[in-house]
Amino acid sequence: MPDGGAPSPAISRSSARKDSPLLPRSSSDSSSSASSDMSQDRPANLKKDLGKFILLVLLYTLQGVPLGLVFGSIPFLLKSKLSFSEIAIFSLSSYPYSLKLLWSPIVDSIYFKSIGRRKSWIIPIQAITGIWLFSLGGTVDKILTLDELPVWSLALTFTTIVFLCATQDIAVDGWALTLLSRENKIYASTAQTIGLNSGYFLSFTVFLAFNSHEFCNKFIRSVPMDTGLLQLGPYLQFWGVMFLLCDLWLIFVQREETDSESTDDILTVYKTIMRVCLMPHMRQFIVLLMIAKIGFIANEAVTGLKLLEKGFHKEDLGMAVLIDFPFQLLFGYYAAKWSNGPKPLSPWLKAYYGRLLFAVIGMLVVAMFPTGGVTTTYLIIVITSTVLSSFMSTVQFVGMGSFFSKISDPSIGGTYMTLLNTLSNLGGTWPRYFVLKAVDLFTDSTCSLNDPVTNEAIQCLDDHTRHLCKNIGGVCNTARDGYYYVGTACVVFGLAALVFWINPVIQHLDRLSDHSWKLKKQEDKDAKPRLKKQAGKDSARSGKARNQD
Template sequence: MKRRPPSMAKPKDHHHAGTTSNDGNNTNGARAKITGFVSRARESVQVTMNTIQQGNNSTGFFQDDSNGNNNNNNNNNGNGNGNNKVFLSTQSSVSNTSVDPEEHSDRFNYALLIVLYTLQGIPMGLSASIPFLLQEKIQKMAAAAASLGTAASAAATGSAHAVAAAEAARASYNANAIFALCSWPFSLKLLWAPIVDAIYFKRFGRRKSWLVPVQSLAGLIMIGGANFVERQLGLTTDNASEIATMNVRGVTTFFFVLYFLMATQDVAVDGWALTMLSKKNRGRGPICNSIGQNIGYFLSFVGFLALNDVESSESIWRPLFGLPSDPSKGLVSLKGFLRFMGGFMLVTTLIVALFKREIKPESNSYNNNNGGSILAKLNSKQSGSDLGDEDAELDASEIGLKETYHRLWAVCKLPSVRWLFLILVTYRLPTSLSDNVKFLKAVELGLSKSTTALLSPTLILPLGIVVPLVASKIWHMEPLRQFIRAYEWRVTLIPLLDIFMLRLLQSGYPHNTCLFWSAVVASTAGQAIVNSLQFNAQMTFFASRVDPAIGGSYMTLLNTAANLGGTWPASFVMGLLGLLSGSKYDGASSSSFAKDPYVGLQTVFSLLGVLWIFMFAPKLKLLANLPDDAWRTHLLDGSETGSSVNAMESGEMDLSRWTAAKNEGKIE
């Protein structure tokens, strides 16, 4: 008689614990005894784990066994922990039970990941505050230039201030178009991500080998380069003859280097999260990413703008802390804030380097016993073998840099991925004014920097936490439907709210009225909601489609495309506004809101967004219904799933035909 493999074990409903066969058949009797022993051991394991996890709600934690029977009896023989190791690796019915006695240990790991992602968000928040400083500096430069030539200009045309305002607007948009280039490393990190995965010092730790030096270098640059940034922005002088000094390219280079270091840190932390967290909790790594980056961003963006604003410092912060009045400057300078955050990064890095140890990867027996065959590992995953973690990916450290880049290129050639790339790279252009220009425009029209900064923690951050939770109840397991619905609001409703808010600012409407604050809150909250809905849907879809055999690199590839989609429109729209703003002021008509290029450009972009929906919404629906095979390369499979997969990957069969054939059962 052939032995039945574990995955085909007979249902245990016919052989309850403690029963034996009375038909005289020795084979059946032996099978009944073995089955009874397995059942009792499983029950012992579950009861023991329930005892360890007392106080926690076990609903959904201890899953039913393979036959739908939840065996939570009280027959605990005291050997649950030992039996757990045996039967989790041999019985499929037990391996399906999610039992993790060390789940509580991940609480510290959650906290550590959030701190590391917080460090990543600090340079991002600081860079987000630079456009406001550029705008303020350019306005001072324009005012100084107008004052020097007011007599002659006013006598000739009577429009010196209008011309100065036009020049300031154009210079501001052009400067911000250049500065927007500093965030490109997050859109290019895929180029060096496999290197971060493959090269490291084993004794120090695979992730710490990159994390510690990268974060240390970033902290030192922030401390040592603080004076450099202030000099490049011309913030170190109040002399009218020197106020026109500003070097945007120098500031852009400084933050470009910081972004490069943080993009490298992001690769290392994302990879560390896969081994730092237990198998059961790996899916919570992106949540730590979102929380940490938001905390770091808001600490540096909101904290700096609020403390740097002169008006807020005089009316709130100095009286609060009992400090002497100084109307000439804010409570905190850019130089001081950079140094403080750089010191915080160095201290945190030192603590991680000294007190956090990496878990050494288990030796891969398939490498030794199978001649280093990568195919052996993949086959062991597909067959449910116990050769390591079946969800662990084959990364660059195991297959080499050349093979990693080869596999990434194979992913890029998949029709489904190509369509997803096109969607991710284009959908942010119609929303780029709201994303990148709205608040700059609001400050230009009279909204204070401190008010702009305080909108983030009071509205954007809470909504970023609450909205994904509510969305999961409304669009459960349908992320792309959530994505397209949020996008419809993003290109129609949000532009109307933005224009209404800016019209009130332009008209000089009192800021202490309910109508004004309703407009500001509606515009800010509306954008925060749709942004959160789309980001949450995007990340959920990515996580559900990536090939586990190349999970980390695959996820980095998709995130890179998404980052690129948000990066290039920023420089483009800033440059376009700078070009249009140069000729919009012509004497008396200069103050007309109707002639502001923002409104006309927003109208064009909204129509472009509606056109985008008609073009790509059907493709999104198609992508949502594709099976897993459409997202996998099958490069390391022992045998291909069929010639149709090869045809699709080579481009001989398009996405629609492949999907139709799959639904008709013509493709296995």
């Protein structure tokens, strides 16, 4: 994914919504080459491939479900028992989606011809994921009731699930371009967008709402209860069964056509990636992608959790996302028109100022949290900031995506686009762990009374320790809230980077011709005969000179 991030100071979902899986990647990677082929073909007719299109949507939906949990719901469920430092550990589980370029050449190159190039990977991954989810569903609810959660075990478990989904995503992206007929390839990215958004939406917005006993008691039940209608365990088991049922369909019903497309060997792909990264202006661009999102990463990673800590309800967060969703689609349309020009990074740069502004607004929204609980006015403020921040995020995403498409070398389009998207994703992923850790590091919040058992000071860093302090008759005194220190530091860094690095580099990159981003592969090939011919001439001249002597 090119760019993006959490669209609001209220909702932390940057990696999932845009920086990671929710919009077209590999299917668009080949759009330039595919479109030239399709221009000579018949008009698109989706009815012809409707069943295959539905299969693609289902495959992408299945991938989106675990991602919506990891990037969205589970951090909110864990926050009541984990500090920000421990949430930082769990955030490591999102890394595989930002690093899948490292093993994507392997997925593209190694397969069993008897099974199919893509099904060789999709079938075993779906089986493993389905069994894993079903097994995890039988124990996870008991684990979440523990006073001390095994955060490293949870992080490792969901890291494995995200790794499986990322690997399947590589195979499904490739299959999407051969599963559909040539005239319908344009619908591959549509299937991806619908499927991943649907899976994420189900696991974040819908799951959080039905998991909340407040939401269920208010809108669904006539008799209040202490638990929501939907618990994490049964939810995981349901989707585990869906993974297995889809896998059976792939094994016994859906066959894969023989892929006639030639593939480069693994080493050649890695060498190509290295050559792209070593281009002088690409090195500048990589640095830009690695630091560009630091300015608002605290807002995206921490603000939603901080609101939850203050007393904002999970179902209200889900409702804010629900309201924001149609605005994302509308903003995407207008952002695409705005970015459709010779300088697509220009709107990206303007939206950068907006995202820094909303990072500041996010801290103000947290600071003005009502002492008596969430009011209607405050909820409207949160939703409004969510929608407006979403606009800035969408403009940046579309602008950077347009720039990626503009500069990608058609001769290696898939590899080039995947590299750029991976770098952009990584730029929004790597700072998250350190920002979450820093919030606890700079926070000074202790209980007025010591622990009666250990006689040690109680650090009020999560709901468990705050309740412990309250139960012994103490009060949590916060001398310093690290969220504001880290958030301010991020904004200051982002503003300084914008003035002294990002803005000058963007202006320079916008002036470069598209040709300057292309690998000089063909020129090198053409140079060899010329060099041989020139060497022959030089040799002839030398021989002639010797004869004259």
